[in-house]
Amino acid sequence: MNGINFSVPVVRLDRVTKTFNGSGPPTTAVREVSFEVRPGEMVLLLGPSGSGKTTLLTLIAGLAQPTTGTIFLFGKSVEDYPAAALQRIRAERVGFIFQTFLLIDSLTAAENIEMVLRFTGKRRAERSRKTRELLQDLGIEYLAGRFPRTMSQGEKQRVAIARAAANDGALIIADEPTGSLETKQGFDIIRLLHRQAKAHNAAVIVASHDLRLKEFADRTLRLQDGTMANS
Amino acid sequence: MDMYAVRTLRSQPLRLALTIGGVSLCIVLMFFLLGVYRGVADGSVEYIRRNDADLWVLQKNASNILRGSSLVSAAQADALASVRGVRSVSPVLFLLSTLKKEGKVRTIFLTGYEPEKGLGGPPQLVQGRTVRADGEIVLDRSFALKFGFKPGDEVDLQDYRLRVVGISRGTNAFVIQYAFVTLHFARTLIGFPGLATCFLVKTDRATGLNEVRGRIRSELPGLEVYDHPEFLANNIREMKSGFLPLLYTVAAIGAVVLTAILSLLLSVNILERRKDFAILKTLGSPMAFLWGLVVKQAMLIASISNVAALLVFFPLVQVIERITPEVSVESSVVQILGVAAAVEAMSLVSSLVSIRRLRRIYFLEAFA
Numbered sequence: 001m002n003g004i005n006f007s008v009p010v011v012r013l014d015r016v017t018k019t020f021n022g023s024g025p026p027t028t029a030v031r032e033v034s035f036e037v038r039p040g041e042m043v044l045l046l047g048p049s050g051s052g053k054t055t056l057l058t059l060i061a062g063l064a065q066p067t068t069g070t071i072f073l074f075g076k077s078v079e080d081y082p083a084a085a086l087q088r089i090r091a092e093r094v095g096f097i098f099q100t101f102l103l104i105d106s107l108t109a110a111e112n113i114e115m116v117l118r119f120t121g122k123r124r125a126e127r128s129r130k131t132r133e134l135l136q137d138l139g140i141e142y143l144a145g146r147f148p149r150t151m152s153q154g155e156k157q158r159v160a161i162a163r164a165a166a167n168d169g170a171l172i173i174a175d176e177p178t179g180s181l182e183t184k185q186g187f188d189i190i191r192l193l194h195r196q197a198k199a200h201n202a203a204v205i206v207a208s209h210d211l212r213l214k215e216f217a218d219r220t221l222r223l224q225d226g227t228m229a230n231s
Numbered sequence: 232m233d234m235y236a237v238r239t240l241r242s243q244p245l246r247l248a249l250t251i252g253g254v255s256l257c258i259v260l261m262f263f264l265l266g267v268y269r270g271v272a273d274g275s276v277e278y279i280r281r282n283d284a285d286l287w288v289l290q291k292n293a294s295n296i297l298r299g300s301s302l303v304s305a306a307q308a309d310a311l312a313s314v315r316g317v318r319s320v321s322p323v324l325f326l327l328s329t330l331k332k333e334g335k336v337r338t339i340f341l342t343g344y345e346p347e348k349g350l351g352g353p354p355q356l357v358q359g360r361t362v363r364a365d366g367e368i369v370l371d372r373s374f375a376l377k378f379g380f381k382p383g384d385e386v387d388l389q390d391y392r393l394r395v396v397g398i399s400r401g402t403n404a405f406v407i408q409y410a411f412v413t414l415h416f417a418r419t420l421i422g423f424p425g426l427a428t429c430f431l432v433k434t435d436r437a438t439g440l441n442e443v444r445g446r447i448r449s450e451l452p453g454l455e456v457y458d459h460p461e462f463l464a465n466n467i468r469e470m471k472s473g474f475l476p477l478l479y480t481v482a483a484i485g486a487v488v489l490t491a492i493l494s495l496l497l498s499v500n501i502l503e504r505r506k507d508f509a510i511l512k513t514l515g516s517p518m519a520f521l522w523g524l525v526v527k528q529a530m531l532i533a534s535i536s537n538v539a540a541l542l543v544f545f546p547l548v549q550v551i552e553r554i555t556p557e558v559s560v561e562s563s564v565v566q567i568l569g570v571a572a573a574v575e576a577m578s579l580v581s582s583l584v585s586i587r588r589l590r591r592i593y594f595l596e597a598f599a
Contacts, residue, residue, distance in 0.1 A: 106239050
């Protein structure tokens with residue numbers, strides 16, 4: 001369904017460094033980071049704020065280029081993908097979850113999910129069917145016609161998970177998915193994410209500063225000042 | 232229509248209403264100016280268009296009656312009448328003159344003609360009858376409406392008192408309107424009994440028109456001869472070279488303003504929603520999809536504005552024509568469809584201008 005090749009890591013980073021050259025002195029956000037994530041594996045990137053977690057996620061998704069080192073996405077160096085191919089990969093094989101959910105305010109829950117499916121080229125009927133399935137699967141059918149402004153934080157994050165899972169992608173990237181939620185809601189969400197990963201053999205990379213999420217992850221990687229520490 | 236495109240616009244109802252209002256006004260302006268253009272273009276030459284003369288004969292080097300001067304004499308009329316193939320010659324004298332009513336002075340394009348010959352008179356009467364004798368006048372409908380003249384009224388023309396006997400149509404040249412009197416009276420006004428502006432000639436059917444033209448040219452070298460289509464074309468050309476290009480210029484300015492208003496709205500929308508666009512980009516939206524959203528918004532506004540402009544335009548024209556009857560607005564379906572299509576095209580241009588901003592929205596903004 002999501003074109004998973006179990007013999008190849010979904011993501012592999014090889015001594016990846018990212019330095020930002022702004023108006024001030026250059027800042028290295030990620031330094032010599034190496035790891036890999038396999039299909040069905042849920043990896044927690046644990047680190048305090050400013051440790052380089054989000055930068056790492058954007059590099060993995062091909063949204064930014066590493067300064068040095070190589071990132072392999074689905075077995076191929078990100079640098080070797082043309083921009084259009086990366087866009088297609090994001091549309092068809094990668095799901096994103098953001099700390100503040102980032103649902104489109106002017107669209108209902110169902111439309112938010114359906115919007116992503118449009119990028120995959122699915123027909124309207126198929127999009128509607130898939131959206132209904134996802135909403136049912138996550139127990140949020142009642143949110144289908146509601147706008148984000150009328151939802152609780154937990155409900156928004158569930159819709160965001162449905163959106164991330166909509167393309168049945170092989171990789172879900174979650175940036176502080178529980179950061180805006182209360183403890184119980186946060187745990188529910190991370191369980192849901194874990195369940196999605198296992199059910200669809202998707203690799204899930206969760207960036208968080210919350211140590212309590214460790215128990216849900218298959219593996220935890222610690223980031224400190226852009227450098228990978230031993231977990 | 233894409234729900235995102237629609238809802239984003241609807242989320243700022245006041246701004247949307249103001250934009251549609253501004254764009255609609257620009258469209259109304261274009262409808263109006265092009266309508267005036269057509270009204271003037273038709274009205275200015277209607278007198279010539281509907282004239283039954285086979286040939287128009289003027290002084291040498293004169294080519295039209297709108298913005299040219301031509302003086303011909305009674306002797307030339309006699310000589311013209313004797314040319315073989317000429318059946319009748321009707322002298323017509325055009326004068327700029329003024330009418331007085333209740334102390335107010337109005338300028339008219341006074342046309343003196345010979346009613347008994349039937350050429351050179353008003354092309355269409357909507358009230359009353361044509362002039363039969365000196366002391367009678369036929370006025371243009373818009374002129375009569377504007378200044379409150381009707382058949383039976385008396386008007387002062389220079390030192391003479393005339394009675395309005397008819398109201399004509401097709402005699403409104405926008406900046407001035409025709410009025411009709413007898414040729415004899417017109418000549419009396421200027422004090423030259425044999426003078427005319429031009430001759431309207433009917434020819435014998437048996438003789439070819441070109442043959443008669445050739446004879447007139449060779450026998451009367453001081454005169455210029457035009458057949459009907461050529462003379463009409465001369466006058467249309469002259470009219471178009473006058474103030475009418477100004478109407479096109481103002482209409483073009485309206486189009487530019489319309490494009491600017493739309494571009495501004497679309498750009499503001501993109502800037503306000505740049506986080507949405509960054510999210511969509513991150514989630515894998517192709518650029519073409521984002522462009523499509525902006526284009527759809529532009530075309531939606533253009534379409535609504537077109538409808539709003541149409542709803543406003545026709546009642547507005549009625550009001551304008553009531554207040555200023557000399558402003559003749561002629562609109563056709565083709566003209567309106569043309570403007571509507573041009574507005575849709577301009578909306579595309581404005582979306583292209585705005586689309587450039589999408590390129591400067593970065594993925595990382597979604598994570599900020």
